[in-house]
Amino acid sequence: MTAGEKLEQALTGRPGSFVPARALLTLLGRAPGDGEQPPVWNHLMHWGTGAMVGGLRGVWAVTGIRGPVANTWHTVVRLAVDQTIENATGVGAPPTSWPVLEQAVDVVHKAVHATVTGTVADRWISPALRSSRGRTSL
Numbered sequence: 001m002t003a004g005e006k007l008e009q010a011l012t013g014r015p016g017s018f019v020p021a022r023a024l025l026t027l028l029g030r031a032p033g034d035g036e037q038p039p040v041w042n043h044l045m046h047w048g049t050g051a052m053v054g055g056l057r058g059v060w061a062v063t064g065i066r067g068p069v070a071n072t073w074h075t076v077v078r079l080a081v082d083q084t085i086e087n088a089t090g091v092g093a094p095p096t097s098w099p100v101l102e103q104a105v106d107v108v109h110k111a112v113h114a115t116v117t118g119t120v121a122d123r124w125i126s127p128a129l130r131s132s133r134g135r136t137s138l
Contacts, residue, residue: 002046004112008105019092020045020082026089049085053078054117061121064130070122074114079107 009016021041022032032038057074060066065073079095086092095103 002043005109008109012105014102014105016042018042019086020049022091023086023089024048026091027085032091049078049081050113050117053081054121057114057117058121058125061118061125062127062129064127066118066122066127071111071114071118074118075107075111078110078114082110 005016008014016037018037018039021038021044022034022036024041024045025032025036025038053074056077057070060070060074083092083095087094095106098106
């Protein structure tokens, strides 16, 4: 996802966002200003949330929740985790307030992350804990 963001930013001229870094610093008890742009903290937050939500996708793979549908759900979870953290800490703005292009860019980047993570998880992890209870939740 990080490489895709850097490529997209080079093509579009869109500046990087340091909201993830400021959210992490806020979670750690600091009060970063809107102008702070700490790249190390940004990477820690991006890679940390990616690994956390990626771990969930690995659990899904082992339990038989796999393929494109699981990747779509994973995209939604990744978006929800990021936005919950950023808005709960008060450093982010609700995505509905963003310009439509920024919303689309965020969704595309998260979808790339989810698709790559899901593809790797589905290839590396066999569905060893797959339920055989049937085809409904009843």
